[in-house]
Amino acid sequence: MTLPIFLIGARGCGKTTVGRALALSQGFQFIDTDSWLQEEAQQTVAQIVEQEGWAGFRARETAALEAVTEPALVIATGGGIILSDYNRRFMREHGRVIYLCAPVDVLAGRLEAFPQEGLRPTLTGKPISEEVSEVLATRDALYRDAAHFVVDAAQPPLAVVAEIEAALRLARAS
Numbered sequence: 468m469t470l471p472i473f474l475i476g477a478r479g480c481g482k483t484t485v486g487r488a489l490a491l492s493q494g495f496q497f498i499d500t501d502s503w504l505q506e507e508a509q510q511t512v513a514q515i516v517e518q519e520g521w522a523g524f525r526a527r528e529t530a531a532l533e534a535v536t537e538p539a540l541v542i543a544t545g546g547g548i549i550l551s552d553y554n555r556r557f558m559r560e561h562g563r564v565i566y567l568c569a570p571v572d573v574l575a576g577r578l579e580a581f582p583q584e585g586l587r588p589t590l591t592g593k594p595i596s597e598e599v600s601e602v603l604a605t606r607d608a609l610y611r612d613a614a615h616f617v618v619d620a621a622q623p624p625l626a627v628v629a630e631i632e633a634a635l636r637l638a639r640a641s
């Protein structure tokens with residue numbers, strides 16, 4: 468069986484962008500939990516959070532993770548999926564989990580250039596670079612706890628794909 472590949476990491480690390488390219492390269496299908504749940508709710512993340520709070524969004528996110536998971540799939544998750552112990556364990560047990568790791572300045576630069584407010588309502592009410600720094604400080608250990616592999620996500624997308632594929636090959640050979 469071909470295990471699904473879960474991409475995790477902070478907002479702006481490239482889970483969605485790299486995930487599409489990785490799926491193409493592996494001959495897998497691609498799915499993004501945020502796209503899936505926005506489609507199902509017929510609302511943006513910002514609208515869901517406004518009506519149901521972050522707790523409502525997080526419940527929908529776990530439901531999306533469970534619903535989409537199947538073999539031969541690259542699954543781009545949302546940056547906060549690792550906040551739940553259940554989600555971290557679920558991903559580790561059902562597939563290979565890759566942490567796309569990038570420094571605060573790289574993440575903030577990407578988010579400032581392309582904020583996508585409907586997808587990424589503020590988490591702290593603070594300016595982007597302050598928020599990225601604060602949120603990463605609390606989540607980095609959770610990403611590492613969930614991940615089978617950590618890759619450098621500050622590289623161009625195809626270089627990130629190559630690093631993920633090399634890690635998966637090494638794991639298969641060992």
Ligand SMILES: Nc1ncnc2c1ncn2[C@@H]1O[C@H](COP(=O)(O)OP(=O)(O)O)[C@@H](O)[C@H]1O
Binds near residue numbers: 477478623
């Ligand atoms: N490796 C990369 N190099 C340069 N820009 C990137 C890279 N990955 C993503 N981006 C850009 O950063 C922004 C956020 O990317 P996205 O894939 O939506 O991140 P995520 O899903 O992790 O929040 C987009 O504008 C995207 O084009």
Ligand SMILES: O=C(O)C1=C[C@@H](OP(=O)(O)O)[C@@H](O)[C@H](O)C1
Binds near residue numbers: 479482483586587
């Ligand atoms: O970091 C987070 O808590 C979130 C990240 C977003 O996804 P991306 O990481 O794809 O931007 C989206 O799931 C939601 O706004 C919450």
Ligand SMILES: [Mg+2]
Binds near residue numbers: 499
């Ligand atoms: Mg995304």
